[in-house]
Amino acid sequence: MTRMVLDRTERELIGKCRLGDRDAFRALFEAHQDKIYSIALRFSGNQALAMDIAQDTFLKLFSSLSDFRGDAAFSTWVYRLVVNSCLDHKRRSWRMMPMADEVIAVLRAPGDALHALLHSEMQGRVQGAIEKLPADQRIVVVLRYTEGLSYEEIAEVLGCSLGTVASRLNRAHKVLERRLSQWKGNSYV
Amino acid sequence: MSDWLERELTRGLPPLTAPDALKIRLGLAPAPRRELPRGVLAVAAAVVMIIGGGYAAGRSSALDLRQNSARSLRFPKNVELVAFNPASPHAPGQPWPLRCDGGASASLSASSPLSIGNATVWLAHSASEPHSQALSNLDAGCHQCHSL
Numbered sequence: 001m002t003r004m005v006l007d008r009t010e011r012e013l014i015g016k017c018r019l020g021d022r023d024a025f026r027a028l029f030e031a032h033q034d035k036i037y038s039i040a041l042r043f044s045g046n047q048a049l050a051m052d053i054a055q056d057t058f059l060k061l062f063s064s065l066s067d068f069r070g071d072a073a074f075s076t077w078v079y080r081l082v083v084n085s086c087l088d089h090k091r092r093s094w095r096m097m098p099m100a101d102e103v104i105a106v107l108r109a110p111g112d113a114l115h116a117l118l119h120s121e122m123q124g125r126v127q128g129a130i131e132k133l134p135a136d137q138r139i140v141v142v143l144r145y146t147e148g149l150s151y152e153e154i155a156e157v158l159g160c161s162l163g164t165v166a167s168r169l170n171r172a173h174k175v176l177e178r179r180l181s182q183w184k185g186n187s188y189v
Numbered sequence: 190m191s192d193w194l195e196r197e198l199t200r201g202l203p204p205l206t207a208p209d210a211l212k213i214r215l216g217l218a219p220a221p222r223r224e225l226p227r228g229v230l231a232v233a234a235a236v237v238m239i240i241g242g243g244y245a246a247g248r249s250s251a252l253d254l255r256q257n258s259a260r261s262l263r264f265p266k267n268v269e270l271v272a273f274n275p276a277s278p279h280a281p282g283q284p285w286p287l288r289c290d291g292g293a294s295a296s297l298s299a300s301s302p303l304s305i306g307n308a309t310v311w312l313a314h315s316a317s318e319p320h321s322q323a324l325s326n327l328d329a330g331c332h333q334c335h336s337l
Contacts, residue, residue: 025217026217029212029215029217033207033211033212034204034205034206034207035204036207037205037206037207037208037211038204038205038207041205042202042205051208051210051211051214054207054211055211055214055215058211058215059215119200122197122200122201123200123201125201126197126198126200126201126202127201127202130201130202141198141202142202145198145199145201145202146202146203146204147204170190173190173194176194176198177190177191177194180194180197184193
């Protein structure tokens with residue numbers, strides 16, 4: 001029931017956007033900004049690049065709303081747009097930079113920051129390990145662990161089979177296990 | 190995949206909040222106005238006034254003809270210096286008074302450089318073109334009498 005209500009609201013919103021309703025654009029943006037930005041930043045590891053990817057995604061979203069036929073969920077369509085933006089930017093190639101900002105911010109923070117520091121360090125290592133994965137493995141890892149999508153949903157977003165998703169995730173897990181296991185002893189509760 | 194890795198990946202890749210800058214970049218929110226501190230504006234205004242006041246004071250001193258020192262005058266044409274005030278005819282060897290108040294016209298001799306020592310030089314406005322040209326070459330620094 002909730003999903004039906006949300007779909008109807010989303011349909012109304014999309015309809016208003018197609019008529020050029022600025023408030024509808026803003027509402028659509030606010031409904032999806034965190035999701036799009038999260039994927040962009042987790043994929044690229046660079047805040048400036050993530051902003052570019054997110055901006056490109058929204059511009060494509062707003063400009064091609066008329067192309068959305070409703071044969072898939074709107075969120076699936078949004079995921080496809082951001083994934084394509086991520087891969088487009090990757091193809092133009094950039095230098096991957098680890099997200100050191102969080103670690104530095106914690107180091108500068110006063111008070112008892114030991115636990116936060118460990119947490120942030122491990123997060124930095126995970127992010128760094130993700131960034132070294134090939135793009136096709138990296139995107140499935142981000143969709144799975146940042147967005148919590150199921151294998152079926154990931155397959156629908158990427159337009160590939162369930163087996164392909166499983167295969168990519170399996171290969172990514174092996175690489176990540178190897179790269180991160182050296183810090184296994186530093187795990188925190 | 191181990192449970193440990195599953196846990197680390199879930200903790201290490203949480204969703205994030207988009208910054209406000211994204212909304213501004215897309216034109217969905219106004220850019221924040223940059224307000225200058227009031228003190229900066231007051232200082233800037235004071236500096237402008239000081240500079241303007243200094244310039245105006247400098248101009249005033251240039252306009253004070255009594256501060257002008259003597260200058261050696263040379264003229265491209267033959268001009269004749271004539272004392273025009275019958276009440277005080279010019280005595281030979283005495284400095285030539287030249288008024289800059291639209292009164293007597295004056296012509297200056299161009300045969301040799303005319304040094305007027307420390308006398309105040311007033312340049313007369315003249316409707317006559319030759320005088321105008323001659324007078325326009327005089328530079329007493331008064332900045333007033335050259336638009337003839």
